[in-house]
Amino acid sequence: MITLKVNGEVRELDVDPEMPLLWALRDVLGLTGTKYGCGQAQCGACTVHLDGEVVRSCVTPVRRAAGREVTTIEGLSPDGSHPLQRAWCDLAVPQCGFCQAGQIMTSAALLASNPKPGDADIERCLAGNICRCGTYTRIRAAVKKAAQISEEGR
Amino acid sequence: MRERRGAPGRCVLAVAVIALACGRTRRQPETTSKGGASLPQVSAGELRSAEALAQIENRADRSRALFAEASRVFLHPRCVNCHPDGDTPHQGMDLSVHDPPVVRGPDDKGVVGVQCSSCHQDHNLELARVPGAPEWHLAPRAMAWVGKSPHAICEQMKDPARNRGRTLAQIVEHNAHDRLVAWGWNPGHGREPAPGTQEQLGQLIAAWVESGAECPIEGATP
Numbered sequence: 001m002i003t004l005k006v007n008g009e010v011r012e013l014d015v016d017p018e019m020p021l022l023w024a025l026r027d028v029l030g031l032t033g034t035k036y037g038c039g040q041a042q043c044g045a046c047t048v049h050l051d052g053e054v055v056r057s058c059v060t061p062v063r064r065a066a067g068r069e070v071t072t073i074e075g076l077s078p079d080g081s082h083p084l085q086r087a088w089c090d091l092a093v094p095q096c097g098f099c100q101a102g103q104i105m106t107s108a109a110l111l112a113s114n115p116k117p118g119d120a121d122i123e124r125c126l127a128g129n130i131c132r133c134g135t136y137t138r139i140r141a142a143v144k145k146a147a148q149i150s151e152e153g154r
Numbered sequence: 155m156r157e158r159r160g161a162p163g164r165c166v167l168a169v170a171v172i173a174l175a176c177g178r179t180r181r182q183p184e185t186t187s188k189g190g191a192s193l194p195q196v197s198a199g200e201l202r203s204a205e206a207l208a209q210i211e212n213r214a215d216r217s218r219a220l221f222a223e224a225s226r227v228f229l230h231p232r233c234v235n236c237h238p239d240g241d242t243p244h245q246g247m248d249l250s251v252h253d254p255p256v257v258r259g260p261d262d263k264g265v266v267g268v269q270c271s272s273c274h275q276d277h278n279l280e281l282a283r284v285p286g287a288p289e290w291h292l293a294p295r296a297m298a299w300v301g302k303s304p305h306a307i308c309e310q311m312k313d314p315a316r317n318r319g320r321t322l323a324q325i326v327e328h329n330a331h332d333r334l335v336a337w338g339w340n341p342g343h344g345r346e347p348a349p350g351t352q353e354q355l356g357q358l359i360a361a362w363v364e365s366g367a368e369c370p371i372e373g374a375t376p
Contacts, residue, residue: 039281041282059275
């Protein structure tokens with residue numbers, strides 16, 4: 001039995017410890033906001049936070065999350081009001097949308113460590129998050145807008 | 155970091171050990187030491203043992219030969235790929251730039267969003283082909299090996315200012331037992347391992363230290 005906290009709630013999982021965290025989130029806990037993309041940590045669609053740090057859940061064994069806190073896109077805010085979610089809506093960032101949960105989760109980790117990131121910071125941080133629709137310019141603008149929303153909200 | 159290419163090994167034959175000991179290069183393969191004793195021929199995937207090199211009578215020549223043999227491990231892509239002379243690691247047998255284009259960050263473990271541990275686990279993932287080992291990280295910039303000669307690597311390894319203050323004894327221990335170093339011989343997913351074994355490397359470095367920790371002559375290559 002593996003005990004972990006997911007989006008603030010303690011969960012006990014009777015699963016193979018080597019099961020990818022993504023499988024546990026989607027298939028066992030029903031949290032389908034996190035997407036399966038490449039399954040090789042190459043695209044970033046499966047990005048979640050583990051104690052605030054970015055991990056690719058498709059290659060992270062669930063045992064690594066034991067006793068730790070996992071945050072998924074569903075847990076970023078209770079009502080979609082995180083500055084990144086607001087900025088994403090304001091700028092209509094997604095096209096197909098498949099990669100966007102990963103883009104937002106990675107960006108959230110960036111803003112948590114760097115409240116006012118520049119272009120280079122954003123590019124370095126999101127280097128592992130691929131968008132096949134090519135929404136990169138809107139993503140960058142939205143991260144900056146989220147930083148602005150956060151600053152104004154202080 | 156994924157190995158996608160099937161390019162032939164960059165590893166070269168350890169044929170110039172004695173040339174290194176004598177400070178000469180560009181020689182045909184030799185199997186006879188200065189003292190006339192024969193040294194064993196080894197394949198690209200093997201190392202000459204410390205015991206085999208013990209027959210080199212001159213202590214300094216023996217020390218240089220021991221490090222030169224060990225440098226075949228240090229310069230193998232499994233090792234040198236994470237000792238980049240820049241901010242991005244390499245991958246594959248051809249030292250391709252790491253994909254995705256990660257950077258070393260302030261502590262050599264990546265930056266927020268693309269830390270080494272974002273993708274690399276404590277073990278190799280065979281299905282996903284993602285290599286992994288405990289404490290996966292880049293060597294500090296001061297320990298860059300890409301493009302360096304055995305002489306330069308040797309001087310660097312002995313220099314406390316560039317080896318994180320390690321003593322020679324600690325260098326022996328690191329080479330012989332470090333778990334990330336051990337990945338070089340257990341790289342997973344069909345990747346070519348470093349030559350020999352970690353135990354052999356540890357013995358070579360221990361013998362190198364015991365023989366005076368002499369460095370190969372600049373310009374000499376294994």
